[in-house]
Amino acid sequence: MTAAPQQGAATSPPSQPSPSIPPEPPRDGPAAEPEEQTQEARAAQRELVAHAPDFILGAASSFGGSLVGGAQHGVSGGSVGRDVIMGGKTEIHHHGTATGPSHFSGEIPRRELDDLAATYAESPAFEDALRRLRDERVLVVAGAHATGRRAAALMLLHRLGVAAVRVLQPETGPSVLAGQLTQPGGHVLSDMPLSRNKPLREAHVYAAREQLIGVDGYLVITVENSPHLLGVTPCRWETPCSESVLRAHLVALGRTPEDIEKLLALGPVQSFLDHGRQRPAETAGFAPQLAAYDGSEQALGRLADFGLATVEKQCRTWLSEPALTLRDKAFLISLAVFDQAPYVLAAELADQLFVHFQRLQHPDDPPQIPMFGPAMDDRLQLARATGEWRDEHTEWGRVPQYMACFAEGRTPKALLTEVWTGHPSARPALVSWLKQLARDGRPLVRTRAAAATALLAASDLASTMALLVDGWAVSRSFGPRVTAANTLTLAELCGAPVVVHLLSQWCTDAHWARRWTAIRAFALLAPLRPDLAGPALDALMARARADDSSEAERHNLIESTALLLSAGSRGEMLSELVRLLYMDTPAVRSLALAAFVRACDNTEEGGLVEWYYAESGVHSEDWSQDLATLWRTALGERAHTRQALDALRTWVYVAEQRPEAEHALHRLLPSLSRTATDHDRLSHLLQTLRPRDGGPRPEIADRLLTALRPASPHHDGPYAEPSPAYPRS
Structure with missing residues (x-):
């Protein structure tokens, strides 16, 4: 564990709104205050990709995360939640009168100790603990729950030969x-x-040691990591x-x-060992499954499934454990x-969730948050999480932050799903908390609220839509709507x-806010799922055919359609836009041209400019012809000429810095x-080209002028002849 983090979390500030997009006028219900300026679609896409968790956008996006069978949910092996005790377990119950002794002890059968010794693996702290016990006779072993402290205590005494x-x-x-130390041999107090009112003091340890010397005995005490050891130096257990x-x-x-080496080399075994801080009991439960492996695909699947079953059981244990405080459970959910x-x-927002839990559980009492609570290391250890310093990307540059994450990458999905489906009584508090996060000013917080709600929707779509998503989607404010998207x-x-079907329906919904949400969602989804670019375009065009959009909705349609050009097969998308120019309504034609020009005015990596220059001369002439047709049409139509010229000027500025881009423009x-x-028109653009930095006229303008061939004496129309349609495959 590295040093403690800073006290403040630097997160990216909210992206600046686009000044060119007016607010959507209220179209349903009574008049309302004008909403805030909305966020440009490409900026929203950057924000989503930057802050969404890796378990959704990363390589391990399938729920199971296993190497066999994808998402597997069956339980093929069990595990226990406490320390490892192999062999038979004997429970000794003593019954006496109320006036008898209040404390008793019982001897552990020798066979139980021998069975445990046969399977026990020593930790790095074992030898030092054994030396201290031999010298001091009393040893306090401190560590987290279920880390094998009791088994270690038994083996320490067994190794002493008592x-x-x-x-x-x-x-x-x-x-x-x-x-209580009246018998010779070893004693264990687990x-x-x-x-605070009953600490273990140095005097208690000295008194126990004197008693043990007299009877030739030894004592091992196991405790949780505790501040109530006064003058006592514990053995920190690993x-x-x-x-x-x-x-x-x-x-x-x-x-x-030989068999063991082959078994340990299996993919699911490596995944089980690498995924997180496995408890000794969980590893002991995995061993019989592995020992029974017979080389079949079914056996391999059971091994892969065991890891997920262990994660799910741990999450159920956390949430149902009475000894775990409500504040600890809130932290686990927040993490x-x-x-x-x-x-x-995670710690700050966990306390907010804790407040919601208190209000739900004790509605008549004001919620209280202790100002000081568990140490960071203890909280991470409870959650089986790790922390490290990493640079966080912000709009101001890299900022060092102490990042926390579960050692087992499948825990967040399993835990949130278990809260939502296994503990419905907690839903009101969780819903209130997620709504609060969606209103937060930090993009990271808002995006994570959306990601958590998405996981809930995957397990229970109907309830999640009713309790959270639909309310965000019909909000007059921009923030909740983009959270819904x-x-x-x-x-x-x-x-x-049915998410795609739902979005397609919402694109033509009677409520303008649902339409806005669906249009934005398609824009965000298509670049992440290129196979959905075609259905997304169909849904957006269906809305455009209605030809009754407000100015704000039209801007949303344009930006969203422009983002589709960065998804799927761009050549097919270009040919589809060409088809829409000549085979659809004027409203669709106008949207296709406006979206094309908007995409062309994007100089970001992966934008249409980058793509055209990178692919120039590689593809067939079909996409080059479609691109030229769209350019000529946009430049020739009065409604789009100015924006098209601005976009073409952007291409020239890019070509000024890149020789291969200039070569591509010579071809275009x-x-x-x-x-x-x-x-x-093009000559005037190049002759009047102004430099970006106020210097002399760019030399590239003169070089590109030579690429303009003389106009044809046989045609002088506003734009070139229609190109044939290229249906999308």
């Missing part, structure tokens, strides 16, 4: 500890109850290496060293939403059903100069 090991009752407090634990169990199950984000952000985009990537310009009007 004649017997006795278990003290967990209720044995520090003040009565020495009085999970000693400590608190979980044994999962591979070592697995090897030890495979040996005990009769597998040979699932803000996995691989700044730790302080982000949610539906990510929900489709998560495998939620002759096809744009088929009439005297074309020639005059």
